[in-house]
Amino acid sequence: MIQAFISAGDPWHSGFLGSFHNPERDELLEDNCIENLAHARLLVTQWSRRHNNTHTHSSLGYLSPRQYAEQWKQQHTANT
Numbered sequence: 001m002i003q004a005f006i007s008a009g010d011p012w013h014s015g016f017l018g019s020f021h022n023p024e025r026d027e028l029l030e031d032n033c034i035e036n037l038a039h040a041r042l043l044v045t046q047w048s049r050r051h052n053n054t055h056t057h058s059s060l061g062y063l064s065p066r067q068y069a070e071q072w073k074q075q076h077t078a079n080t
Contacts, residue, residue: 028047034040052065060068 028043032043034043054064056062056064057068063071
């Protein structure tokens with residue numbers, strides 16, 4: 001049976017998602033006092049931009065996701 005929804009606190013259902021949600025929870029939710037929905041949206045937007053544009057990931061060769069995507073695109077469009 002494939003589970004379409006992974007309930008909170010069950011990261012063992014998907015190690016990939018768990019490896020993403022743990023830093024998000026630690027860096028975003030536990031480090032901030034969220035005042036309202038607009039504030040939560042602002043914090044998530046700021047965290048996502050940093051995570052995707054400047055935060056390096058060891059699994060991507062210590063590149064940010066944006067840098068990795070740009071590098072991949074250059075390598076694969078040059079060969080076509």
